[in-house]
Amino acid sequence: MSTATQSPPWLETLLQVLAQRSGHSVPQRASAPDWRWPTRRSEAWRFTDLRCLTQLDPTRLHTRTASPPWPDVLRQGSSRHVALQLDGRGHWRDPQGEPPPWPHGLMPLPSEEITPGQVAHTVIPSGTLPLGAQLNGATPGPSLGLQVSGPAPVHLALAIQVEQAQTWLAPHVLLVVEPGARLCLTWHVAATAQAAVLPMVEVQLGAGARLEEAAMAWGCPGAAFLGNSFVHQSPRSVYRRINVTWGWGLSRDEPFIRQSQGQAETHLHGLAVARGQSLLDTHSTVSFGGPAGQLRHQHQALADDRGHSVFNGRVVVPRLAQQTDASQLSRNLLLSTRARIDTKPQLEIVADNVQCTHGATVSCLQDDELFYLQSRGIGREQASRLLQRGFCEEILQRLPKAVLAWPSLQRLLEIPVPDQP
Amino acid sequence: MTSTETTPIRESPVQTGDVLLSIKNLHACVEGNEILRGVSLRVRAGEIHALMGRNGSGKSTLSKVIAGHPAYTVTAGSIHYRGRDLLALSPEDRARSGVFLGFQYPVEIPGVSNLEFLRVSCNARRQHRGQEELDTFAFEDHVRETMAIVQMDPAFLERSVNEGFSGGEKKRNEVLQMALLEPLVAILDETDSGLDIDALRIVANGVKKLALPTTATLLITHYQRLLDAITPDFVHVMAEGRILRTGGKDLAMALEQRGYDWMDEETDGADRSDTPQP
Ligand SMILES: Nc1ncnc2c1ncn2[C@@H]1O[C@H](COP(=O)(O)OP(=O)(O)OP(=O)(O)O)[C@@H](O)[C@H]1O
Numbered sequence A: 001m002s003t004a005t006q007s008p009p010w011l012e013t014l015l016q017v018l019a020q021r022s023g024h025s026v027p028q029r030a031s032a033p034d035w036r037w038p039t040r041r042s043e044a045w046r047f048t049d050l051r052c053l054t055q056l057d058p059t060r061l062h063t064r065t066a067s068p069p070w071p072d073v074l075r076q077g078s079s080r081h082v083a084l085q086l087d088g089r090g091h092w093r094d095p096q097g098e099p100p101p102w103p104h105g106l107m108p109l110p111s112e113e114i115t116p117g118q119v120a121h122t123v124i125p126s127g128t129l130p131l132g133a134q135l136n137g138a139t140p141g142p143s144l145g146l147q148v149s150g151p152a153p154v155h156l157a158l159a160i161q162v163e164q165a166q167t168w169l170a171p172h173v174l175l176v177v178e179p180g181a182r183l184c185l186t187w188h189v190a191a192t193a194q195a196a197v198l199p200m201v202e203v204q205l206g207a208g209a210r211l212e213e214a215a216m217a218w219g220c221p222g223a224a225f226l227g228n229s230f231v232h233q234s235p236r237s238v239y240r241r242i243n244v245t246w247g248w249g250l251s252r253d254e255p256f257i258r259q260s261q262g263q264a265e266t267h268l269h270g271l272a273v274a275r276g277q278s279l280l281d282t283h284s285t286v287s288f289g290g291p292a293g294q295l296r297h298q299h300q301a302l303a304d305d306r307g308h309s310v311f312n313g314r315v316v317v318p319r320l321a322q323q324t325d326a327s328q329l330s331r332n333l334l335l336s337t338r339a340r341i342d343t344k345p346q347l348e349i350v351a352d353n354v355q356c357t358h359g360a361t362v363s364c365l366q367d368d369e370l371f372y373l374q375s376r377g378i379g380r381e382q383a384s385r386l387l388q389r390g391f392c393e394e395i396l397q398r399l400p401k402a403v404l405a406w407p408s409l410q411r412l413l414e415i416p417v418p419d420q421p
Numbered sequence B: 001m002t003s004t005e006t007t008p009i010r011e012s013p014v015q016t017g018d019v020l021l022s023i024k025n026l027h028a029c030v031e032g033n034e035i036l037r038g039v040s041l042r043v044r045a046g047e048i049h050a051l052m053g054r055n056g057s058g059k060s061t062l063s064k065v066i067a068g069h070p071a072y073t074v075t076a077g078s079i080h081y082r083g084r085d086l087l088a089l090s091p092e093d094r095a096r097s098g099v100f101l102g103f104q105y106p107v108e109i110p111g112v113s114n115l116e117f118l119r120v121s122c123n124a125r126r127q128h129r130g131q132e133e134l135d136t137f138a139f140e141d142h143v144r145e146t147m148a149i150v151q152m153d154p155a156f157l158e159r160s161v162n163e164g165f166s167g168g169e170k171k172r173n174e175v176l177q178m179a180l181l182e183p184l185v186a187i188l189d190e191t192d193s194g195l196d197i198d199a200l201r202i203v204a205n206g207v208k209k210l211a212l213p214t215t216a217t218l219l220i221t222h223y224q225r226l227l228d229a230i231t232p233d234f235v236h237v238m239a240e241g242r243i244l245r246t247g248g249k250d251l252a253m254a255l256e257q258r259g260y261d262w263m264d265e266e267t268d269g270a271d272r273s274d275t276p277q278p
């Protein structure tokens, strides 16, 4: 493999370190990928500077995590609920540090049934995995594989907490949701130190299965997040995803969803709050492999200071996907002259009998709304904060209680402006 | 017009008959168009004024200039509130000092809860008056009591500010805000428009209840029916950015019967800026 010629020295060193740790000469999890380091010249990475990632020192990387500040409602397991803390070696434990008692309907998959990339390659049939997934695959460690069965909903809360500099965390999660089964999955990812978090999630949704996923991922200016999820949907399955992200120096969120035979429902809601010098990038792909599939996608971003939000929403509707009903909306709030919003729908529609709509708006705070609040005695700063929160609320109100219970959401809502006298 | 450093006007007790609002030869423009062309008006504690006039005559513009809307520039003249320069205050300090504008078109603010909005604004005014702020629970009791004045369903507290409210519901929400803020000068811009007969009675009763010997009310309206319920002390007619004529409640009745044309004819050739002042 012509790895060396195509990758920067940083990647080479990183791969060597990871390979040494796994005790293999080649990366362990995935078969050796064809590394192609993205440059700003490639369309998909045009706006996305990877410096925040490459600032990490590969020779000093470690996988130590901290224990997450679990809210009380999540701390205790039950017959329908389990909470797991993931660490960088692919290990997990419940908040008491025990191996969890698995709730009814949730079973760990035997490791021989887990091959990293097994779902991903059905979701992206041709071609190479994206960078985040490749790096995840190059990181040694076992996967968390779970099988969900039975009609009663199972609740799974996953948390990753990074507090030490030079942490490299690349958990791999495989979820097999059996036909008709139902999983409510919540994520809480937090990084308060210069670190990289690169989760890869693969989901197989059987016929009529449901997955409701809600993720909150927040980092600090030195932290990089490269998340990839691959969701394979069988007919009549329903996938709902709500994703809220803020604070990272760099975040690249890349969900790939494939309705293999159409006839399924996909609902995606995202909120990115880019302040300071944060760069928050979402590149989503939803593809329809059969007729009568449905997609509802709404992405909202707020950019302030020198924050930068990137959204690219790709929707693939080939000829066999007749009667697809897809809508995509990108709503953006631009709060400073130095902030940036780049938003782009990418509809690849060949079928003719379909209903596909998309829209994108970029606006500032409305003078009339500000004035209305001010005319009631609310100071301008506080009025601005209320309006920003109002903008976010449209996505936040969809979050399940289990996610709202995390105290960190308050940090997002308390937009950092001193209170009015 | 608005400066960043503003000092709120401290609230001292008001006596009936005190001049609360004094507007002199006010000129204001928006996007280069002069809309107000010499408005003069004096309002004392205990008075109810009605402001009438054709569509586009400048009534809402006057109200927004008083409240401090940033789109309007005052090019000449002055507004004094309780003897202090009102134009030097930011919109929020005007409101905290006791000037209230009920909007002709209340603004919808998606995602901002009506309850929180009301609480934050009520506390801003309370703080200015040296009253203690109300916490969430105390405020909720307070707002529920106050809602009874306009017979509004507490369910409206859970919704976003004015979002999806009917025209009449928005107007009731304005009166609710007025009741919570207890202003010294309340300007109600067509609060009676879009109300059904029952709602008009409810709103009129609410406004009457809030009009005290120590406060003043300026009702902007097109209709006699509001003035049947709330008897004004003065009726002003605006035309082309000026107050063309001032009279008593009979003037409103004459307008209701005869329209505005007769006044144009009578005033033709006369010095239109010579507005009799109470
Ligand atoms: N932002 C603006 N740009 C240009 N013209 C404006 C603007 N705002 C107001 N005007 C004009 O100023 C004039 C006065 O408007 P205003 O809203 O004050 O009238 P009004 O007396 O309240 O009318 P109505 O009875 O219909 O409410 C109108 O001709 C209006 O078109």
Ligand SMILES: [Mg+2]
Pocket (backbone or CB within 6 Å): B059, B060, B061, B104, B189
């Ligand atoms: Mg008007």
